[in-house]
Amino acid sequence: MSKSILIDCDAGIDDAQALFLALCSPEVNVIAITVVQGNVLPKQVSVNVLRILRVADRLDIPIYVGSDKSLLDIDRPHDDNPYHGRDGLGDTPDPEPVDESLIKAETASNAIVRLCREHKGSLTLVCLGPLTNVATAIRQDPSLGKNLQHCVIMGGNYYGKTTQ
Template sequence: MAKSILIDCDAGIDDAQALFMALCSPEVNVVAITVVQGNVLPRQVSLNVLRILRVADRLDIPLYVGSDKSIMGNERMHDADPYHGRDGLGDSPDTEAVDESLINPEPAANAIVRLCREYKGTLSLVCLGPLTNVATAILQDPSLGENLNHCVIMGGNYYGKGNMTVCSEFNFFSDPEAARIVLTQLGGPITVVGMDPCYENALTWEEYDNLRKMRSKVNDFMRRIEEKLFTKLRASPEWPKYVPCDEFAMAVVINESAIVREFQELYATVEVKGEYTYGMMVVDWSNMLKKPSNVRLVTKIHSDEFLKMLYRTADFK
């Protein structure tokens, strides 16, 4: 039986690939999508998700929009030179506008609380962006984690090597207070896929080229939205490989036993006061805090199985 999943995302290019992985996989059933500020503001994220759903012929999936501010009420902190383009999908718009009437008026956090209750014990929450919506949902319903089957988060970093600041990863840096609330207050099973194993299992550009040679509506769409960004990355010595992130988290959701080689159960939180470490995930490797484990941290991945999953998605007709 397919696993029921609720996806919370900020719909950048890697989110698009991760969404297609879920939409094309018989192992999971996407019951709804909520959008959050991150790569772009929520309204643009919702338009991006509608584009993705249209390609996959899944416009039946309900879509809910979250706040355009962090859990503390702050505006987005990283508008300059957006990595995924001004529209979040590589600045490669479709000729046909999406139908905005398909966006539900119910706020994303409310929808998360409601759906977790309706699917009590059977719903997995997949978090691909900043955790503002989920933290807001926890504040509305502190028993949220008790209603969840599982929560899989793409975010954080356990080596302390950041991609937004010296120490912080994008999703957690975008709303550190929200990330802290989710890790320490959700209370249900959490699996974290940080940026570290994503970089360690990056694909070569040759592997990427072979993947995108396949012809399908999904692959054609991905090739188009990736073109500007990946042309720039390939010309830079800082990007010798293609680094998927959200895709690894989704792969864990779809088939954990095939994807995860190793994980550690331990306590983790997020730094919200440090001068240099604001937004950094703090992992208690040696149990110095004497607190019970609250996350399963994925540390090793079967990259060959992951690549097979990407090929399966690329071949979706």
């Protein structure tokens, strides 16, 4: 029996690897992917996820776009030499454009709330990027966690810094 998961990510190189592992696992059923600003802006994250899904032949998985800024509305400047490249995937050229019409109109936070309700008690939320979409979903539905079977969070940052 496969485990249903919802992945929230910012689709840099590390998230691409995690997505491929999940998409190739017979033990996991990825029901949706939500995207958030992190390595790059959400529009580019969406393109990155579409590229990954195209390679994995899984364009059937819906993508929902989330927040393009932090909850504190802090401008986070992107480095001149970003860790994952300017496109988040190491600036690897892609000669074939992705079909951006596959991106759903529903916001990521709304999709998280809805999917957690629809899959009450059987869904695992896997958080690979900044938790802005999840925080926004919890603001919309403070009981969100009660609908989840599990929540898995990858945390940290490559600078090893905290903000105060």
